[in-house]
Every structure is written in structure tokens, then in C-alpha cells.
Amino acid sequence: MSQNSRRALLRALPLAMVSALALTSALSTPLAAQETPVTIGYAVSKSGPNATGAGITTIPNYELWVKEVNEAGGLEMPDGTRRPIEVVEYDDRSSAEDLVRAIERLATQDKVDLILPPWGTGGNLAIAPLMDRFGYPQLAVTSVTDMAPEFAKRWDRSFWMLGGGHDYATALVETLAAAKEAGTINDKVAMISVADGFGIDLVKAARPAFEEAGFDLVYDESYPLGTSDFAAILNEVQGSGADSFVAFSYPPGSFGVTKQAMTVGYNPKVFYIGVGGAFPIYGKITEGKQEGVMSIGGVDAMSPAIEEYFAKHTAAIGNPPDSWASAITYASLEMLEEAVKRVGLDHEALAGELSTGTFDTVIGEVKLEDNQLRKLWWVGQWQGEHFVAVSPADREGAATPVTPKPEW
Amino acid sequence: MTYILSALGLAALAVLPMLFGDYGTGMLVGLAGYVTLATSWAMFSGPTRYISLATVAFFGVGAYTVAVLNEVLPYPLVLLAAAGIGATMALLVGLSTLRLAGIYFVIFTFGLAELVRQLITWFEVNVTGTLGRYIFLDLEAKHIYWQLLALGAATLALSAWIRRSRLGLALRVIGDDETVAAHSGINLARTKLVLFVASSTIITLVGAIQAPRWVYVEPSIVFNPTVSFLTVIMALLGGATRLWGPLFGAVPLFLLFEWLSARFPDHFSILLGLMFMAVVYALPDGVLAALEKFRRKGNGNSATKPAKEANA
């Protein structure tokens, strides 16, 4: 049996079992669940173009966390009792209108105790006013936006946990500037970016930062979302004389540009790609030659908590998590769990605790600043088996970046 | 009498948000949106039988206009601007495309939607340097619903009026046989154009009115091709040549989608597809025709078969 079908089976089996269980539990109350359950609702993209992203970063972590909490007897309340989690989930079909309606439904029809956020920047912004109106705390993880400080102020129960494009772009420039200072790369950079909100945010911040750091942008173009053929672009990039290649890309474009670079033997000293570089499948795309590739995110591979998280994610879901937003998604759930334990399910108290409390999570100790998670890894690099964090370089757990990247 | 009844019906629909909660109102927004989309789509595509997949091109342009102008202009003017842009675009497109026929028109309109999306993206990236815009308007779901309801009622009224006017008659001739129509002195191009512009302007307005619900707008969100497909399916399911057909297609389908996605979040696509095929095979002429057939059978005079109406 191939890895694919095995994974599919692993994925399908628990789902089938869960739904079967849900059916039976609806009919007969099991003995263990004497406590009234805590209902947790979420609407994520299970079909349509966003299903891929949600299926990699968001859904597996929700399922993993719910399973773990329920195996431990349920969500712990301040008085020490444990209440099992009951999930209400909807498919938003990758449409903003359907998502908004699903949240209205969760809040006013199902009256769930807590709502977990959807996948994606657009989705989180679309529901923010509603979550605010209904008073639910919103732990927006998979949402990269430079406007996070303003949003946190506008909706005071919203929490923004993945930074903004500006952070990622400037951190990358710093990393490259250090390599330039050390004399390992020249001052020429070839940069491409995908024409969607994410790519444009990053490239807009990167341009002035590169110039300020004394880099020369010898190639700087954007390409449409959905581009699958990068032959023409790389053809030009190759002749540009740049030591650093930067692609603010989105999967599957990130994979396409990697494959193309491998095929034509394009070996810049720095090879950076956007979303997708930290995905577990990346190793397969490169046939195990991902060593030295840089991308967004990263994890502290030496941390035992991360190691354990990777192991249990692999055991429960069938494949390891991605090394960028997955751990943060899981950490946000741990924060929620801990906050409920401290103050219960009251939304106002919960939001207050999330905003001011300090939490121990898989990504280390977390304390939000102005309702934002700022202690993040901005740049990572494949080193050995792991996609390790290299920036901010002065943070504990950061690895030293390896330049030049070994040839494919 | 009809006027009084319609006014009463409209008033009853308008107070619904007061009776239902937020979710109910959200449903009403979706329902009113799709009913209006399907009805205005059928206004042009029903009689001419030109299946247009450009719905989302206009819908998206409407939403985008609001995203661009919502901080510069007062809201009513924004809507007016959206209608103006939609009408202009429809005029340009109509002038150039309405000589295409059949499948060529179908794919052309699909290509058009994608082209508009690509051009807006390119313009935003290279000229304004922002992609993704925010809409912070103080509009609640019920306000959006009322606007859509008014637009939907106006659309139905316009459709009804067109059907009775010379324009409607001309259109029906065109739909039956373009050659005959041309020979009887009907100005084909102008008739089609007028309808296309009217229908597209309404679709643009639907997009503009719904956009504030999403707060954040970028091309991949507003130019979601599903909108075009759903509109076509709803109108055809109800019966695109009838005044009330699109409504009778949009309402049950919408409710069905909602139920499926909640009840079977993991298998929504499969069930939706099966449902779809069931509709094609079981209700070939649309819901309304099936209902009529059923009623006629009940009355016992199934002999008179309305051949003209049945071939939707």
C-alpha cells in the first residue's frame, strides 16, 4: 500500500469512527460524560480552493487537540471538573459569505461556548466584526497582516498571532544583509512575488528594506496566482547574476519554482521561497535535497516540546505538521485550554486572560503584546531533517543560517 | 390587487429579520442575494438562451467598487458608482460579444470573468501597490438584507414588465429563432444589448451590496467562479424562461446547500453533486414545470401539453 493511500486511510478511519461515535453518543449518553459538554464550533474550508491550506495547518491541529483533551477527560474548568468537548463543524466552501453565515449560525443558533477561527487572512477578517459583536474571543492564527495592531484595537477580543508581511520581509533582509557583510553573497537579489495580498504585502516591505541594506534588486517581478510554469521567469533570473533568489510565493507555485530551479540546475547561494517551504511535503518535492533552502517560519528543532508535538501530530494525523503556522495553531489551542482552566468559559474573562496571561505552550512561554503574538520565527532554513528557525538570530533557539546553500 | 398583494408580501419579507435571529438574517441575506442574481441572470439568459458565466465578473466589480470607494464617497453614491461602472462594462462587453453563440458565448463569458480579475490584480499590484482592501461600513446583516430585498423586488418587477412589453416579445422570438427574428424586423443587437446591460447592472449591485459583509476584499475572494455556476444552476433548476422560475430554483437549492454543509461537512461535495444529478434526471424542465405537470395530472387533463413552455 502506498504512502498516499495509507495516509488517506489513516485520515478517513478516525473520521469515520468519530462520526459513528458522534451518532451513537447523540442517542445514548455515555457514562463518562456526566458533565455537560463544552461545545466548540468552527467553520473551515473543507472544499474549494482554500481546502488545501486549511487541511494542512488548521484542521489537523483542531482534531488533534480535541482528541487529546477528550482523552484526558475533557476541558478543565476553574473548579477542577472536566467537561468533554463537543465539536460543531461547518464547511465554509471557501466562500466569505458562507463563512460569515456559519459564524452567525454557530453564535446564535448553536450557541456554542467557543468558536475557533477559520483558515486564512480573508476569513479571519471577515468574521472579526461578528466575533466582536457576539463577544467571542478570536485567536486568529493563520492570518498575516500588517494591520494587526489596528485590528487588535478595533476588535478588542481579537488576537493576531502570525505577524505581518513587513516582519517577515525585513527579517529576511536582515539575514541576507548579515551574509553580505560576511562576504558570502554579493549585493544582487532577484525577487519574484505572487500577485495576491500576501505576496504583495511582503514585496512592498522587502523593496525598501533591500535598498536600505545596500542590495541591488536586479530582477523584481510579480506573477499571477495559479502560475504553474516558471521556466521563462527562472530563465531570466538565472542570467541576472544575483547570488540571492527570493520568491514570495504561495503553494503550489513555491513547489513549481523549486522543481524548475532543480531541473535547470539553478544554484543561487540563497534560495528563499514563501508559503510551502515549511510544509512536510517539501522534502518530497526536492527528493530530499532541501538542505539550505530558506522560507517563512521555522521551529526550534532542539526544543523537546516541539519534538513531542511533531511526534504526536505524526501519530494522530499520519504526517508531520508544517513548521510554520501549525505549531502556533496548536499553541493557540493550548492557550485557550489553559485560559479556560484559569477563568472558565465567560467570554470577557477569557479574553482578558488571553490578553494578559502568560502561557506555557509548545512554542515556549507565550505572552501576547497588545493582543498580538510577537515572539515569532520569521525566517527558517532546512538543515538536516528539520526546518529550523534562523531569524531573529538573537533569540534563544535560533540556528545559524548556512550560506551558501549546497547545490541541489 | 396584485400591487396590494405584492406590497403586503414585500412588507412581510421586510420584517422577517425582526423575527429571526442573526443566523436567520444571514440566511435571508444569502437567499435574497441568490434570488436576485438568478432572476437578473434569467432576465437576459432565459429568453435569449445565452448561458452567461460572467455573473461573477460583474458581481466582483461591484464588490470591488465598494472596497475602493467606501472611504471616499457616501454610501449611496458608492452604489451609484458601482451601478455606473457595471453598466458601462456591460455595454462594452455586450457590444463586442453578443454576436457569439452557443458554447462559444459560455466560455467567452467565463474568460471575461477571469480577465477582469487578472486585470484588477495587475492594476492593484503595479499601480496602487495594494492588494486586499478593507470595508469598514456600519451595515448590519439586516440592512444588507433590506437593500437586497428592495433590489430583488425591483428586479422581479422589471422582469415582469419586460415580459409584457414589446421588448419581451422580441426576445422570445430571438430565443426561438434568431433568423426569424431578424426577418421580422427586430433589431437583434440592440434588444440583446439592452437586456444584457440591465441584467449586468443588477448583478453588479448585488455584489456591491453584499461586499460589506466580508470586511476584507481581494480578487480571489470576490471573483469566486462558484458564484457564476450557482447562479446558472439555480436559474435553470427553477426554469429560466419563467418569471418566478429562478426564485423557485434559488430558494430550495440555497436551503439544501446550507443543510448539507452543516449536516455533512466532510462529504458536502459528494452529496451536492449527487443532488445535482438527481435534479437533472428527475426535474428536467425545472421545478416549476414539474409542479405544473404534477398539478395538471391531479386535475386529470394531462392531454394538453404546453410544448412551448416546457422546453426551458
Add this chain to the structure above:
Amino acid sequence: MFLSTLFLGLVLGGTYALLALGLSLQYGIARIMNLAYGEFMLLACFAVTMMFTSWGLGPLWGLLVVVPLGYALGWIIHTVMMRPLIKRSGGGGRLEVDTILATFGLLFVVQGLMLVTFGSDFTSYSYLDRGIGILGTTIAANRLIAFVVSLVIGFGLYAVLIRTRWGRALRAVALAPGSAYLVGIDVNKLGRQGFALGGALAAAGGALVSMFQTFSATDGVVFTMKALIVVIMGGVGNILGALIAGLLLGLAETFVAAFIDPGLTMAATYTMFLAVLLWRPTGLFGKAGG
């Protein structure tokens, strides 16, 4: 620069042509607008990937498995799903609308099944992707193979349609479905064969594309749309037209990316498509009124 761009464009265009050949047959001969076409390509992608990763069976050998399966699947769908619609329509324009709706439903079913079985993750494998230097540019071997295969299939099919008796019968059905039976052609049988052959080509296209492109269960629509544009541009049912339209699109995209702005490649595709239709409302090689 010019030569290498030209070559890259031709290779990309070959991929587009490959996507479109099957759909062109299905619509041209069987008169069925198969919106689930891309889903069938994806099925082949997944099948080939599984055979490769679990049995070590290379995708080119995998072709030998998926192409007959594609033919069989096409045959079954035509018999089970399309036949009743064809019967019902009695040769009128109804068929177009009915088949669009039915295959639209099929699209969702197949996509949903793939999501449940394979998950939503990206899938990819590496096979023959080392570069080959030609005309001062480097091209992946697998893309080159896909290019050559699409040319072979395209011209081969064209020759079959023009030269053989069977091909002439197929063309007769395509041109005049209403009167082909008058000359003793079994329209139903040939329509079914055309549709099944289209299914086989979809499988071949999917298998070849999977060698160089990362895909996921929701990508079918992308394939279908690219294919539709090529088919319509080339003229419905015209194999040679689809081939040339595919190559033209590939060239346009590559040249725009190289000499104007990579951000405009898709806009260029659609502009060209719309322009061709405005200039020739039935495609480059379409018959007037067809």
C-alpha cells in the same frame, strides 16, 4: 534569448494542447460538454502517483494502465449518464444545457471522493526531471516527453480522423449528428467511442502532467478551464485547431513573461482568447455556425 523563449513557450503550449485534446474529442464528437474533465485528469494523476510510489512503476508505464481505464470510464459514463440525456433531448439544443448540469454534478462527486480518499494535501513525485540542454536553454526531460507525446497524439489523431474510414465516420458525426445516420453511421456508437477516447486522452494528459506538476484534489477545475479555453479557441472538435491553439497560448504566456511582465501572463491568455473569439466567433478553425 528569443530562441530559448520560443522553445520554452512551445513546450508549455504542448502541455496545454495535451490538456485539451480529450475535451476537444468529447465535445466535438459526442457533443457533451464535460465539466468534470479535469477531475478525470486528476484521477489519472493520483493513480499514476500511487503506482509509482508503491510499486515503482514509472509514469510512462503507468500510461499503459490508466489510458485503457480512462477509455473504460468514459465508456461507462457515456452509457450510464449521458445516454438518457441524449435520448431525452432528441438531438435538440437541450443536450448542451443538460450535459453541462449533469457533468457539473459529476465534478463535485469526483472531487468529493478524491478529497475523502486522498485528503486535501499537495501531492508530488519526481520522475525524469533532470534538465536537458537544447538550443541554449534547459528543459526538464518530463516536460519534453509531454510535449512530444502531445504532438504525436495530436497529429496521430488528426491522421486517423482524416485517413481512416472510422475517422471519417467520427467526423461525420461531429459535423452533422442529425444526418450522419442517413449514410449508415451508428451515431450513438460513434458518439460513445468519441467520448471514451476523450476519456483515454484525459487519462494520458493527467499521467503526463503529474510528472512535473504538484497537484491536489481540488485542482480539477483549473485543468478543465485551461482545456476549455484551448478547445474553444481552436474550434470545437478540431484536433489540429486544439493543438495549434494550445501552442499559441503557451507561446503567448512565455513571451509575455519574458518580454513584458510575468504579472500579465494570465491576462494575456484571456485577452488572446477573447480576441480570437471576437475575430472568429467559432474559434480559429471552427466552421461557421458550428
